[in-house]
Amino acid sequence: MARQSLRESLLNAGFQIIWGSGYAAAGVRDIVAAAGARPGSFTNHFASKEEFVGEVLERYFAYVSGLVEDALAHDGTRPAGRLRRYLDVITSKLEAHxxxxxxxxxxxxxxxxxxxxxLRLQLVAIFERWRKPFAACIAEGQASGEISKAFNAEDLADFLLSSWQGAMLRMKVERSPEPLERFKNIIFSTVFGKETLR
Incomplete structure (x- = not known):
């Protein structure tokens, strides 16, 4: 039981350090210290930093998947509205930092x-899993005529995730929500809005 508790402490500490500082800046010593563990305890639970980061990534994706599930839930809101709800939820999380x-x-x-x-292959698999609920929501919007059928739902889901990641990159550089809001304004007045592509 104690081993599992220490393992969880290491993962929780690593989650925060990697999210805040990145892979290179997240030293094993820093993670161990933040977890309140003894030096050398890391290797009792993880074969490598790479394996550790793989587990942290899965935890983060589970967290994001919960946000996706809540935002895209069928509650009477139209598909484009549910997509916007997800982006707005993420925007509020980004603002908090x-x-x-x-x-x-x-x-x-x-x-x-x-x-x-x-880790690259793990990220490929994560993006593939991440795309599925968005593609399903987009396909629903296409079936109702709300979302453009100029491209298939899977490609539009990829476009949404990739473009949103780019907007977040600009947001971090500018320390401003403007890139996020610009992206939302454009995508919801074109591909995911009433002015559908022909």
Missing amino acids: DWARGCMIGNLSLEIAVHSEP
Whole structure:
């Protein structure tokens, strides 16, 4: 039981450090210290920092998946409204960190995709899983005529996630919500709005 508790403490500490500082800046010593653990305890639970970060990524994706599920839930709101609700929820989370933190998945995609093949492949799988609920919501909107049928739902879901990650990158650089709001204004007055593409 004690081992599991220490493992959880390490993962919780690593979650916050990696989300706030990134992969390279998250030293194992810093994670161990933040968890209140003894030096050397990290290797009792994780074979490598790479394996550890893989577990942290899964925890983060579980957190994000909960936000997706809540925002896209069928509650009478039209599909485009549910998509906007998700982006608005994320915007409020980003505001709580003064537009500086961003998305761990996007942050790590930029930082480690060229340095760790296992983590790169894990990120590919995460994006594929992430896309599915958005594609389903978009397909529903396409069926009702609310969302453009110029592209298939899977491609539009990819476009949404990729473009939103880009907007968050600009947000972090500018320390401003303007890139997020610009993205939402454009996408909901074109592809996901009444002025559908022909």
